[in-house]
Amino acid sequence: MTTTTTKLALITGGNRGLGLATAHLLGAAGATVLIGARDERSGHDAVVELRERGILAIAVPLDVDSPASVEAAVARVDREFGRLDILVNNAGILPEATTADATTPLDLDLFRRTFQTNLFGAVAVTQAFLPLLERSRAGRIVNVSSTMGSLADQTDPASPYYDLVVPAYQASKAALNGLTIALAKNLAAGTTKVNSVCPGWVQTDLGGPDNRAAAPTTALAAAEVVVAAALLDEAGPSGSFFDAAGPVAW
Structure with missing residues (x-):
């Protein structure tokens, strides 16, 4: 087992976009970052990039949609570190x-595909790693959500996202927020905190090929709110939803 006094952070989808930017900022703050990546080669490439900047990074093959992959990842982290922060x-x-x-808003296949990764993947990974997080003196779970998952925002005609209708994605993020609330209640007696964050409209490949040109926020700027939730001190909130400007309505 490797003994490390730095915070140990696992980022799913950490090999590119917002995940990689989060790894850069957490690494710069002194954390050891575990890059969870479905594709082993891209995970390795991300680690090389991070190490070239002096960040201690390790690639961990992890497909959130695969129970066997999740099981293997948690076994490795347990074996090598014995905890997760x-x-x-x-x-x-x-x-x-x-x-x-x-x-159509009733495309069942799109709902299944979206929920499989955005919700069930998060549940599977959190369930598997929770025992390791509870071994930390200050475990932190950050669920990367979206204002588009806010029911209040979806029903507000003044919202800039009011006319944007992507129901499977919006429903999956609303469900992820529900998970945040439930977990925060269940973990309230311990030292593990869980929060949802909205990084904003980010220049990544998530929204398709035109998204990088249209989105106003760089991945590094967006990652700041993720890192803020990851590094919350003892007085920080749990069971909250916020973005860079402050609380987001559920």
């Missing part, structure tokens, strides 16, 4: 943005 549930998909025939 930070879990960032970042892996997510938005197939409605890239599916040409996504013309």
